[in-house]
C-alpha cells in the first residue's frame with residue numbers, strides 16, 4: 001500500500017482532513033491539480049464550531065490574530081440604515097468563540113497548509129487524479145504528475161475533497177442532482193468608501209435584491225457580494241469574479257472505499273457563510289472514524305456512519321439556505337417589498353430576545369448540529385428532561401475537575417483523538433473494564449456548588465454519564481456507566497473491544 005488515505009484536493013476540506021489524519025498518525029497523501037494554493041479569499045466567515053476544532057488542532061490563535069471578529073450586522077433598506085444586530089457575544093454561554101470570525105478562505109488554507117508540516121505532510125501540487133479502480137481491500141488511483149507522466153498508486157481509502165466538479169464523484173459514477181440559481185452574482189475584494197459601518201457586516205437590502213459588505217483587514221477594505229450599489233465610490237478592486245451558484249447534493253457520500261466531502265458532496269447558496277465550514281466539519285466527522293478503522297480499532301462498518309450523519313446535515317443546509325436565499329434574491333414585487341419594508345424590522349425585533357439570539361447563534365455557528373438519528377447515538381433510560389441527548393455536541397462548560405480545584409474549560413480537557421467519559425455525581429468505573437484501553441479518557445466531575453450550577457445550566461442534575469466520541473458528540477448517555485452497557489454500545493458501533501483486536505482493516 002502506498003498510502004492509507006489518498007486525499008484528493010488541497011482546498012479547506014482536504015487540508016482539514018490531512019491535518020486530522022496526520023495528528024492521529026495515519027499515513028496520508030494529499031494532492032491538488034493546481035500549481036499552488038488559491039489566491040482568492042472566497043469564503044469569509046469562520047464560525048464557532050470551526051474555531052473550536054481549530055483550537056483542538058492548535059491553530060485557533062493564529063486564525064484569531066489574522067481575522068476580525070464580526071461584532072454586529074447593520075441592515076440597510078433602500079440605502080437607509082435600518083437596524084443593527086449585535087453579534088459579538090450572542091453565543092457567550094454556548095462556545096468559547098461566541099462570534100463570527102471574518103477570515104478569508106486563503107488565510108484559512110494557508111494556516112492549515114503550514115500546520116501540515118507538523119505531521120510531515122505537504123500538498124503535492126500539480127498532481128491530478130485521473131482514474132480510480134476499486135478492488136477488494138484497496139483502491140488503485142491514477143495520478144497525472146507535474147511532468148505530465150502518469151503513475152498508479154494504491155491506497156486503502158480515497159477522500160474526494162476535490163470541489164464542485166469532483167473527479168472522485170464522477171469516476172465513482174455518483175450523480176449530483178440539483179440546479180443552478182438563475183441569477184449571476186459578483187464577488188469583489190475592494191477598497192471602498194461609503195456609509196458602511198466600519199468593522200461590521202453591512203447588509204444592503206434593495207427592491208431588486210441585496211449586497212453584502214464584509215470588513216477585511218486594512219483601511220476601507222471590503223469584500224462585496226451581490227448587486228452593485230449606486231452611492232458608492234470604488235477606488236480599487238484586487239479581485240473580481242462573477243459566478244453562478246448551484247444547489248446540489250451528491251446522491252451518496254460513499255462508494256465502497258471512496259468518500260465525498262465538502263463541495264464535492266454538496267454545494268449551496270452562500271447565505272449564512274456555511275460552505276467552507278460545512279466541508280471542514282465533514283472532514284472532522286470522517287477523520288476519527290478513518291483513523292480507528294485504519295489502525296484496526298474499528299470495523300469498516302463504522303465508516304457507513306459518515307454518510308448517515310453528514311448527508312442529513314447537507315440536505316437540511318440546502319433546504320434552509322435555499323429558502324433564505326430566495327428571500328433575498330427573488331425579484332418579484334412582493335419579495336422586494338418584504339425585503340425593504342419588513343425583513344430588517346422583523347430580524348431586529350426578534351434578535352432582542354435572548355432565546356432567539358441563542359437559537360440563531362446555534363444555527364449559524366454549527367454548534368447546534370446533532371446526530372440524534374445516527375446509529376452511533378444511544379440513550380439509556382431516565383436522563384433528566386432537557387439534558388443533552390445522544391448525538392448532540394456536548395455543551396461547553398467551565399467545571400472544576402478536583403474538589404475545591406480551579407475552574408477549567410471542559411473543551412480544553414477533552415482529548416479529541418480519543419473517547420471521553422464524563423461522569424457526574426458518582427465514581428467512574430475502572431477504565432480497563434470499558435474495553436477502550438488508551439483510547440479513553442475519564443473525567444469525573446466532583447459534586448460541588450459551582451459544578452452543580454454549571455451543570456444545571458444545561459439541565460444536567462444528579463448522577464449521569466456521557467460517553468463522548470472523539471469529535472465531542474455524545475455517543476452513549478445514561479445514569480450509571482455500567483461497563484457491560486458501555487462495551488455493548490462500543491461493539492454495536494463497530495469498535496473492537498480491547499483484547500479482541502485483530503489485524504488492521506486495511507489488510508482484510
Ligand SMILES: Cc1cc2nc3c(=O)[nH]c(=O)nc-3n(C[C@H](O)[C@H](O)[C@H](O)COP(=O)(O)OP(=O)(O)OC[C@H]3O[C@@H](n4cnc5c(N)ncnc54)[C@H](O)[C@@H]3O)c2cc1C
Pocket residue numbers: 008009010011012013014031032033034042043044045105127128129130161162163164165166167168187241243261262263264270272273274275276277279
Ligand atoms: C466566488 C466564490 C465565493 C464564495 N464565497 C463563499 C462565502 O462567502 N462563504 C462560504 O462559506 N463559502 C463561499 N464559497 C464556497 C467555498 O469557497 C467552498 O464551499 C469551499 O471552497 C469548499 O472547499 P473544498 O475544499 O470542499 O473545495 P475547493 O475549495 O473547491 O477545493 C477543491 C480542490 O480540489 C482540487 N481538485 C479538483 N479536482 C482535482 C483532481 N482531479 N485532482 C487533484 N485535485 C483536484 C482543486 O484544484 C481545488 O484546490 C464561495 C465560492 C466561490 C467560488
